[in-house]
Amino acid sequence: MMISRRQFLIAMGAASMAALGGRFSAMAQRRQRYVSIMGATSCIPFVKAYLPQWEHDHPGMTVAVTGGGSYAGLRALGLGQADIAMADLAPPPGFLVVPVQRYPLGRLPIVLVAGPQVGIRGLSWNQARAVFAGDIVNWRELGGANLPVIAVSRPESSGARDVMQHRILGARPFSPHCIIQLSNGAVMRTVVETPGAIGYVEATAPLREITVLTLQGTVFDPTRWQQWPLYAEPALYLRAQAPKEVKDLAAFLQSRPGRRQFGFYAASEQGFVYAR
Secondary structure (H helix, E strand, O other): OOOOOHHHHHHHHHHHHHHHHHHHHHHHHHHHHHEEEEEEEHHHHHHHHHHHHHHHOOOOOOOEEEEOOOHHHHHHHOOOOOOOOEEOOOOOOOOOOOOOOEEEEOOOEEEEEOOOOHOOOOOOOOHHHHHHHHOEEEEHHOOOHHHHHHHEEEOOOOOHHHHHHHHEEEEOOOOOOEOOOOHHHHHHHHHHHHOOOOEEEEEOOOOOOOOOOEEEEEEOOOOHHOOOOOOOOOOEEEEEEOOOHHHHHHHHHOOOOOHHHOOOOOOOOEEEEEEO
């Protein structure tokens, strides 16, 4: 049977389109085998500790984890650049324009830390506010050593800083003279190495060679974490219409019984849908 040149070209075009469609379908399937997690650095050790188990149970799945801070993770989620955002703060109203699902990980205590040379063991709420706002410039004003107060803070993308802003400073801004460090580890190193320095870290950080200050007379005790008044509430956020594998990973991480060893306490109910 003879076919015309036009019929031949149409047939070839259809075959090419089918082949391309198959390639695009395969590419889509491959993309679905990759999960990107981004956000709060405080969550990274916990997430990375359990990923090998999940990947073992899901052959072919690859998960990449990066930091950048809570706001960076939430922004990437909203732009479709990340599948899961790790955040220890709630998205501000209007920050996300798509419905997302929230998987709480519990409470993450935030502690005030200083070098032993400052000569004090604790602060009241008002004193902490004055220190980080820059009103108190020498520790002797609080009965401590004759050393300048060097406040160390986290960047605005940090959930810990958000907690400090709302719970400690309120309407007051951080002092413009604060040293800004990007991670718990960097804050700790700066406080240890800088006479007169004070900072704040999530209690996931090793609290060695440093003074954990009391707050309003309350001592931080991991065995009595319910009594500590300063904490973030970290969670995993994903799009409400996320693929099944992404939701499965979030539920898996939330259900891990070993969260406490990473500083997360008393996770609440999963699956809360954050209103758009």
